[in-house]
Amino acid sequence: MFTHSTEVSEGECIILEQPDRYVIASSDKQIESANIDFALKELYKEYEKKLPHLDQFVFGSFLYAHSDSALHHSVFYFLEQNSANYTMLIPKGRYATICYRGSYSKTHTYLLKLTDYLTKNHYVLDGDFFETYLIDFHETSLVNQYVTRIEVKIK
Secondary structure: OOOOOOOOOOOOEEEEEEOOEEEEEOOOOOEEHHHHHHHHHHHHHHHOOOOOOHHHOOEEEEEEEOOOOOEEEEEEEEEOOOOOOOOEEEOOEEEEEEEEEOOHHHHHHHHHHHHHHHHHOOOOEOOOOEEEEEEOOOOOOOHHHOEEEEEEEEO
16 A cells, blocks of 8 residues: 555656555654664564564654754654554645655755745645655665655645
8 A cells, every 4th residue: 555656757746645644653753864774673673572564564754854954764664554552643635745766865855856846836734744665675785776755745
């Protein structure tokens, strides 16, 4: 359900209708881009006994801008349904999205492109930015093959 992605060119902004989505998220909002993979493994370890198949789900991170202009993250795993009181909801609705290939260090560049698109087209944000790792270290060891989608809910 979450891996379905319309074929788009890297850097193309599109609007998608998304269903309600449930996630288990890390409480740490200070994760640097270089440490995302490690943080995801730590989150998996925290929940692997409660949700033994968690490593088979798509994951991502919420994005937080800091005064030093660096992006920080809070990682999460998508779940198929609301599993328990430790899950949170990413609500259904219209989401502005942009995809890119390669290192997570490119997030800031594509976040700016998406923000510029939203401003030029007079969209109003209705939530925080987050990214979904469609192809990541589980599927390939080659960073240049990673595919990431940045999303934000719009009104």
